[in-house]
Amino acid sequence: MATDVVVPTLGESITEATLGQWLKQPGEAVKADEPIASLETDKVAVDVPSPVDGVIGELVAAEGDTVNVGAVIARIEAGKAAATSATPAVEDRTAVGKAEAAAAPERAAAPVEEAVVAGEAQTLSPSVRRAVLEYGVDPSKIRGTGKDGRLTKDDVLLAAKSGQAEAKVAPAPAPVPAAPAAAPARKEERVKMTRLRKTVATRLKEAQNTAAMLTTFNDVDMTAVIEARTKYKDLFEKKHGVRLGFMGFFVKAAVLAARDVPAVNAKIEGEDIVYHDYVDVSVAVSAPNGLVVPVIRDAQDKSVAEIEKTIGDFGKRAREGTLKMEEMKGGTITISNGGVFGSLLSTPIINPPQSAVLGLHRIEERPVVVKGQIVARPMMYLALSYDHRLIDGREAVTFLVALKNAIEDPTRLLIDL
Incomplete structure (x- = not known):
């Protein structure tokens, strides 16, 4: 049956x-x-x-x-x-694959449909197959970190970067003297957009068509936060079981700044402006299929340790593909950290129906003037993209200045200044 x-x-x-x-x-x-x-x-x-x-x-x-x-x-x-016949089936496919590879070496670069890992057949997703072919790695030599040990695109990229995976593509046979060959044909690959990518494209275009978007910039001296992190990171991890990063500071600073400028944490709904007495921070997290944006609920009531634990859990489950739908709904303001990928400056797009998104960027030493002296300081550019229908330029600048002050003097985060 x-x-x-x-x-x-x-x-x-x-x-x-x-x-x-x-x-x-x-x-x-x-x-x-x-x-x-x-x-x-x-x-x-x-x-x-x-x-x-x-x-x-x-x-x-x-x-x-x-x-x-x-x-x-x-x-x-x-x-x-059929359970007992599954393993021989894998062996048969493996034997056939080896025979075909020996008879026709030029087929070694054909799309990889399966990888045999520890005696089992592992089906690769389209994005993983493309990465395997592009970087010429052997998927059977890579340890998967996805759910049930499945390979992710990040696993392939890490293996290619570290050089720990063996090349999958067999060496080309020695050339046989012949007439001059024609130039190799240029190839294209057509891949259907995933539902997630189509949704992202639709929402981003909707944001551009609906909101009157504008971006305001500032920079922040990260010296104080870096010193605090260096001083307390070991004790912090020992007590809370999670590493002390920069996002905890920025989330707390954004909460304080949003209290001073409530419009940044509000939204337009029809002809009304909806103000929130809570701050739900959406944080962009990298996943194998692209960026996802889970939400830190009631960030105004959370400590730095609770925020770091939440973000760490989001990142882990994003890589495993186990985030839940309800964890990505809502949010009143978004923080996107492009600095982890090396971005120096960007103009992020707001996430409707939110009215603002804060963009963080990489930290680099730049010359600045401090008390009349030119010194090198670790600086970061901040970008606030906002809906000008709701948020005026003065409010956007006020928000960024309040956030900048809190990061440059973290004591403000403790005494609510």
Whole structure:
């Protein structure tokens, strides 16, 4: 008797998703609650678990299909017979692959559909396959950090950068004297946009079309924060179990500045302005499929340690793909730290319906004048993009100056100045 696998409830107002990847194939054994497919929604990737023990039967939907909540995407057959045949099937595919590689070395650069790791077949996502081909690494030599040990794009990039992975592409055979060959054909690859990327594109364009966006800049001397972090980072990590970073300081400073300038933490709703007596800070976090923006709820009530723990947990679960939909809803102001990627200066785009986004950038030593003397100081550019319909230039500058003062004199964070 077959059991239907249906698309689970994905969250409020979400009725459909894109089938991003099958994690199991027909004939493979599966246990109850084991992920068999990955769905891409507007915000996150969601694993579809098996409802029962059994063997994968028919796959009703294909990768890339749009599926509705409640729709049948696969069927699981009862029994365990196929479970014992899964390993030989992997060995057969491996043997065939080796034979083909020996007979036709030029095929070594063909798209990688599977990587055999520790005797098991591992299906690679399209982005991981592209990275494997681009950097010429062997996925079987890379340890995956994703859910259930799956490879992520970051794993491939790290392996390529460290040089720890062996080259996947076989060396070309010695050239045979022949007539001059024609110039190699230039190749293109057409990849369908993921649902997440389409949603990001739509929302960013909506922000540009709707809001009267303007960006104001300032810079901040990071000397005091760096000294405080250097002095207390070991004690901080020992007591709280998390590293002391810069984001905790900036979130607390943004909360203080938002109290002075409430419009930065507000939004336009129809013909009304909605002010919040709380500060929910959206923080941009890097994930294998792109940036996601989970929300630190009630940041005004959290300590620096609680903020650092929350951000650390968001980053870990973003890499694993286990962030929940409700964790990325809401938010009253966004902080985007492009400095971790080396950005010197940028003009971030606001995240509707929010009215402001704070952009942080890399820290670099620059000459500045202090008490009449030119000295080298660790400086960072700050950028505040805001909706000019709601926030005036004076308010934007006031917000940045208040934030700058708090970072350059962290004591202000303790005495609420």
